[in-house]
Each structure stands twice: as C-alpha cells, then as structure tokens.
Amino acid sequence: MRRTSRIIRTRRSPENHVTAPRTRRAAAALAAGVLAVSLAACGGGDDDGNSDDENKGGGETGTTVTLPKLDGASLEVAAVWTGAEQANFKKVLAEFEKRTGAKVTFVPAQDPIINFLGSKVAGGAPPDVAMLPQPGAIKQAVDKGWAKPLGAEAAKELGENYSQGWQDIGKVDGKQYGVYYKAANKSLIWYNAQVFENAGAAEPKTWDELLTTAQMVYDSGVTPFSVGGAEGWTLTDWFENVYLSQAGPEKYDQLARHEIKWTDPSVKEALTTLAEIWGKKDYVAAGALGTDFPTSVTQTFTGGDQPKAGMVYEGDFAQVNIGETKAKVGTDAKVFPFPAVGDAPPVVSGGDAAVILEDSEASQALATFLASPDAARIHAGLGGYLSPNKNVPASAYPNEVQQKIAKALVDSGDDFRFDMSDQAPQAFGGTPGKGEWKILQDFLKNPEDVAGTQAKLEADAAAAYGN
Known part of the structure; x- marks a missing residue:
C-alpha cells in the first residue's frame, strides 16, 4: 500500500489502548533490507558509522545515566524468562546493583504473567517491577490498580532514547507505564545452510518462492519446516x-482492534495460505504439536546436514537457542526476512516492558536504568537480545547478523506493526490452552477446517473484547 503522508495517526481500542503507527514505506524497507544475502557472523565492529559520542556511548562500563545511591534497598523483578535469557538479564541487574548498592532478586514467573502477578498481589507480596510481554497486559495491570506511572527521571530517559511509537505502546490513557526494554523482529526465517546448499536452494523473497524452496528441501531428503506448535504464540506469529x-x-x-471480525474474507485468505505449508504432507516436522519453541530451533541445527527440518520461523531471539547447538550464526545458521505474501514483506515486532508495581525510589531508578543505553548495551553484547533504544549503537551487538537487525529496527522509527495477539485481551491472545493460541493449534492439526477455525476465533474474540 502506498504511503501518502508523514502523519502518524493513532486510534485507541478500549481494550488495548495501543498506538498503531500508520506508515508503511520504511516498514517494507526494514523487512526487505534487514538482512543481506548470506550474512556472515563476525565480531562487533561499529558498522553503523556512528561514534560513541554520537550514541551517548560507553560500552559495558560506560555511564550515560545518573542513578541514586540505594544502599540497603531491595527489589524483586518478575519475568517469564528462563535459561540464557534469564541469565543475561541477571547480568544487567548486577550492574544496577553495582552502581546503586541495591539488592535485586529475579523472580521467575509463569505464563500468563498477569495471573501470576494476581496471585502475588492477593498474597500481599507483589514484585516491585514486572516485565510484561503484552500491551494488553499493561492495560490490565493499570485497570486492576497494580501498575504505577513512571516518574520524571524514567520518563525523561525514555523520551531521550525511544521513538514516539515505542513510547506510546507503553502508555495507558496518556500516562507512561511501560519501558519497552526488549524488542523482537518477528519476521525472520532461519535455515540450515548446509541443507540449502545440498538442495541447491536460495533464499526466497516471495511466498511462492518459499514454497518452491520448501519443495527443493523436501526433494533433497529433509523435512522443510520445524514448527514449535506446543506453544501457541509461535502459531499466532x-x-x-x-x-x-x-x-x-x-x-x-x-x-487487532476487533473492528472487523475473524470471519472476514481476509482471515480466510490468510488461513488458506498458511495451510499451503501446515497442510502439506511431510512439510512440517513430525510431532509439531508436542514440540516447544526451543526444540523447534535446536532440531533445525543439529544432526549435520540431516536435521529434523531445514527451516524454522521465529524472531531474532532464536539466536539464543541456536547458540545451544554447535551451529554458528551467519555460517551454519543463516536467516532471511519473512517473504512477501502480498505487495510488501511483513514487519511484525514484539517486546517486553518493565512496569512498576511497587512505587519507590529504587523501582523508579531501575526503570530509569532500563530505559537508558547503559542497560541495553550490556544485554546487547551478550547476544539473543534486541533493543528499541535508538542510542544503542549497532557495535554493541556481538555479530553482524544482530547488528544489521538492530540497526534496521532503529532506522525504521515508528514504522512497524506490533504483535497482534499481544495487543489483544490476554484471554484471547495470550493464554496457553485458550483463545487464539489453542484454536491455531487445532488448525495446525487440521488445516482443512478454515471456516470452523474462523468461527471459533470470532466467538472467542467477541467474548474477550466484549463486542
């Protein structure tokens, strides 16, 4: 679709209160140009052409934000992160402890995190800060009276380092509650380079080319796709x-705002298109409904040139799981943008926002730190992480693949679309075994039932949105 104006128009859903950027050209450029063909992993040279000064520089030991002394203060931070994701975030929290003297405890949460927080609030022991993965969850936390607005210092840091679009998705009724500390480019397909080479396959740019590539991989003796269907969010993506x-x-x-129904012909067309892969015999690795997301990635890059699948769709964060195998990102594990199904490639983003539940000097200081380049640069250097913070240079990321993904995200400004299911009420778009997650799992099992899938999606969406 043509872009006709520089104006970013916004509309609010009474359920989500999520800003929706309306521009498109830069978004298409992001998808088309986020990765060059055959990106090679390399060390972190500053390939964005900016000096440290231009980026409020500093590296892991640099300081761009002043934090108060908080000796004796203690904080709890809750998130659903596990494994390397949790371990890396703890290193960021350790830097905050070092600078302030506060003690920070990471609290492992379960999905859906709103339910987890509800039990903590009911027990009189909510965490001080929670990392919420959905704008809808932020809205729920505000409506329940749990979330506290950001103070002046945190809001100032956010304003200096984030585009307006990333600020707006952390707002409810015009007040800033969330700091989108972590972002994701969810429009990427990772592939086993040796499998592609054996099959004589090239990186596709369109959906039809993707289907051709999949057939070439299949003909070479490898199942084309690995799908982590045990976790419904991968299917919504x-x-x-x-x-x-x-x-x-x-x-x-x-x-996303349920202004059109899930029985709309456009939904039928999309599900029918998905079925060209999900419903194709032997195109999806066996046991997809029992395969969790980490396994869907690792099984694509283990087994030499005979893995369980040649490709796996998911965001930049898949690098964390690739790192658990012997595959090297950029050499053994390569990536291309999600191919264009229509006129332009898609650019879908997601993220996790820090939200204050217990208002204090210490919790506000942590939100300020997480909104700064300092925190993001530490996490960026550890890999498997992407920040929407525009003052984090590409050189902070550990390899060329992530540097290009990060630079493209920042360069896109406000031109992106946020994960649709994350904008929905959690009962529909963010609960295991229910709503969109469960219905798309059923569709993966039976991709012929397009009409039935639409009817179920609409019934559950109507109940969740209240219309």
Missing part, C-alpha cells in the same frame, strides 16, 4: 506475518 503482508496494514490494525 506465523498468522500475523502472512496476514500483514497479504491483507495490508489497515486491515491488520482493524483486526
């Missing part, structure tokens, strides 16, 4: 990329 590219950003925004 598949749908959102197809739908955004095929139906366009206007329809995407309307469906």
Whole structure:
C-alpha cells in the first residue's frame, strides 16, 4: 500500500489502548533490507558509522545515566524468562546493583504473567517491577490498580532514547507505564545452510518462492519446516506475518482492534495460505504439536546436514537457542526476512516492558536504568537480545547478523506493526490452552477446517473484547 503522508495517526481500542503507527514505506524497507544475502557472523565492529559520542556511548562500563545511591534497598523483578535469557538479564541487574548498592532478586514467573502477578498481589507480596510481554497486559495491570506511572527521571530517559511509537505502546490513557526494554523482529526465517546448499536452494523473497524452496528441501531428503506448535504464540506469529503482508496494514490494525471480525474474507485468505505449508504432507516436522519453541530451533541445527527440518520461523531471539547447538550464526545458521505474501514483506515486532508495581525510589531508578543505553548495551553484547533504544549503537551487538537487525529496527522509527495477539485481551491472545493460541493449534492439526477455525476465533474474540 502506498504511503501518502508523514502523519502518524493513532486510534485507541478500549481494550488495548495501543498506538498503531500508520506508515508503511520504511516498514517494507526494514523487512526487505534487514538482512543481506548470506550474512556472515563476525565480531562487533561499529558498522553503523556512528561514534560513541554520537550514541551517548560507553560500552559495558560506560555511564550515560545518573542513578541514586540505594544502599540497603531491595527489589524483586518478575519475568517469564528462563535459561540464557534469564541469565543475561541477571547480568544487567548486577550492574544496577553495582552502581546503586541495591539488592535485586529475579523472580521467575509463569505464563500468563498477569495471573501470576494476581496471585502475588492477593498474597500481599507483589514484585516491585514486572516485565510484561503484552500491551494488553499493561492495560490490565493499570485497570486492576497494580501498575504505577513512571516518574520524571524514567520518563525523561525514555523520551531521550525511544521513538514516539515505542513510547506510546507503553502508555495507558496518556500516562507512561511501560519501558519497552526488549524488542523482537518477528519476521525472520532461519535455515540450515548446509541443507540449502545440498538442495541447491536460495533464499526466497516471495511466498511462492518459499514454497518452491520448501519443495527443493523436501526433494533433497529433509523435512522443510520445524514448527514449535506446543506453544501457541509461535502459531499466532506465523498468522500475523502472512496476514500483514497479504491483507495490508489497515486491515491488520482493524483486526487487532476487533473492528472487523475473524470471519472476514481476509482471515480466510490468510488461513488458506498458511495451510499451503501446515497442510502439506511431510512439510512440517513430525510431532509439531508436542514440540516447544526451543526444540523447534535446536532440531533445525543439529544432526549435520540431516536435521529434523531445514527451516524454522521465529524472531531474532532464536539466536539464543541456536547458540545451544554447535551451529554458528551467519555460517551454519543463516536467516532471511519473512517473504512477501502480498505487495510488501511483513514487519511484525514484539517486546517486553518493565512496569512498576511497587512505587519507590529504587523501582523508579531501575526503570530509569532500563530505559537508558547503559542497560541495553550490556544485554546487547551478550547476544539473543534486541533493543528499541535508538542510542544503542549497532557495535554493541556481538555479530553482524544482530547488528544489521538492530540497526534496521532503529532506522525504521515508528514504522512497524506490533504483535497482534499481544495487543489483544490476554484471554484471547495470550493464554496457553485458550483463545487464539489453542484454536491455531487445532488448525495446525487440521488445516482443512478454515471456516470452523474462523468461527471459533470470532466467538472467542467477541467474548474477550466484549463486542
């Protein structure tokens, strides 16, 4: 769709209160140009052309934000992160402890985190800060009276380091509650380079080319796709990329706000397109409904040139799981943008926002730190992480693949679409075994039932949105 104006228009859903950027050109450029063909992993040279001074520089030991002394203070931070993701975040928290003297405890949370927080609040022991993965969850936390607005210092840091679009998705009723500390480019397909070479396959740019590539991989003796169907959010991500590219950003925004129904012909078209892969015999690795996301990634890059699958769709964060194998990102494990289904490639983003539940000098200081380049640069250097903070240079990331992904995200400014299911009420878009997650799992099992899937999606969406 043509971009006709520089104006970013916003509309609010009474359920989500999520700003929806309306521009498109830069978003298409992001998807098309985020990765060059055959990106090679390398060390972190500053390939963005900016000096440290231009980026409020500093590296892991640099300081760009002043924090108070908090000797004797203690904080709890809750998130659903596990494994390397949790371990790396703890290193960021350790730097905060070093600078302030505060003691920070990481509290492992379960999904959906809103339910976890509800039990903590009911027990009189909520964490001081929670990392919320959905704008809808921020809205729920505000409506329940749990979330506290950011103070002046945190808001100032956020304003200096984030585009307006990333600030707005952390707002509810015009007040800033969330710091989107962690972002994701969820429009990427990772592939086993040796499998592609054996099959004579090239990186596809369109959906039809993807289907051709999949057939070439299949003919070479390898199942084309690994799908982590045990976790419904991976399936919503598949749908959102197809739908955004095929139906366009206007329809995407309307469906995200439930202004059009899931029985709309555009949804039928997207599900029918998905079925070209999900419903193709032997195109998806066996046991997809029992395969969790980490396994869906690792099984694509283990087994030499005979892995369980040649490709796996998911965001930049898949690098964490690739790192658990012997595959080297950029050499053994390569990546291409999600192919264009319609006129332009899709650009779907997600993220995790820090939200204060217990207002104190220490919790506000942590939010300020997480909004600064300092925290993001530490985490960026550890890999498997992407920041929307525009003052974190590409050189902070450990390899060329991540440097290009990060630079493209920042360069896109406000031109992106946020994960649709994350914008929905959690009962529909963010609860295991329910709503969109469960219905798309059923569709993965039976991709022929397009009409039935649409009817179930609409019934559950109507109940969750209240319309």
